[in-house]
Amino acid sequence: MIERIQDLVQFYAQKYHVPIALQTENWQLESWDRNGVVVAMPLKTIAGDTTNLGAYSGKVVLIVNTASKCGFTPQYAGLEKLYEQYKDSGFVIIGFPANNFLRQEPGTDSEILSFCQSNYGVTFPMMSKISVKGKDQHPLYTYLTKDSPQPGTITWNFNKFLLDRQGNVVARYNSKVKPDDKELVAEIEKLLAK
Numbered sequence: 001m002i003e004r005i006q007d008l009v010q011f012y013a014q015k016y017h018v019p020i021a022l023q024t025e026n027w028q029l030e031s032w033d034r035n036g037v038v039v040a041m042p043l044k045t046i047a048g049d050t051t052n053l054g055a056y057s058g059k060v061v062l063i064v065n066t067a068s069k070c071g072f073t074p075q076y077a078g079l080e081k082l083y084e085q086y087k088d089s090g091f092v093i094i095g096f097p098a099n100n101f102l103r104q105e106p107g108t109d110s111e112i113l114s115f116c117q118s119n120y121g122v123t124f125p126m127m128s129k130i131s132v133k134g135k136d137q138h139p140l141y142t143y144l145t146k147d148s149p150q151p152g153t154i155t156w157n158f159n160k161f162l163l164d165r166q167g168n169v170v171a172r173y174n175s176k177v178k179p180d181d182k183e184l185v186a187e188i189e190k191l192l193a194k
Helices: 002-015 033-040 075-089 109-120 139-147 182-193
Strands: 060-066 091-097 160-163 169-173
Touching: 060 075, 060 139, 060 182, 075 091, 075 109, 075 182, 091 109, 160 182, 169 182
Parallel strands: 060 091
Antiparallel strands: 060 160, 160 169
8 A cells, every 4th residue: 555655655755746755654634545645745843843634534624814904804713713622533624824815924934933822812823924826826726626536726724625534635624714614614513423
């Protein structure tokens, strides 16, 4: 299985012209093996540590591109409430700050983290600022917008991708869908019950 995943990772590294280091000793692949490329893709946390989605294997994951100076920024409060409500059941939210829309995320990683914690009490994982569209689009968002079962351009800040415990992208929500939206919450609960 590891060899197959390494081949897939190398394919994506060449396709998107990014170096991808494999750290198989940290993987928990038993449930995310079909999506090894996404699992292995290196991510930088907002604190500067290296991780990948394999750290969240077996969990239901909501991936959100965020911004601090956006009309949707108050969704941070709802995202934190949603995370607190379901985190002990195997749910995690991962925030990806991005400055792609009207420069609404101009800060450094430390400024973004300070803003999120002091204004919204954010405790869910936040990654380092990335680009979610354009020529410098992060490979994760290239996968999500082009190769996942829920493709399409990121339309604005606070677009959301929902992944099941096996790492499959099962749903996508636009910026206007609030974290307490009944359909979103119902889908999360359904996935957590599996």
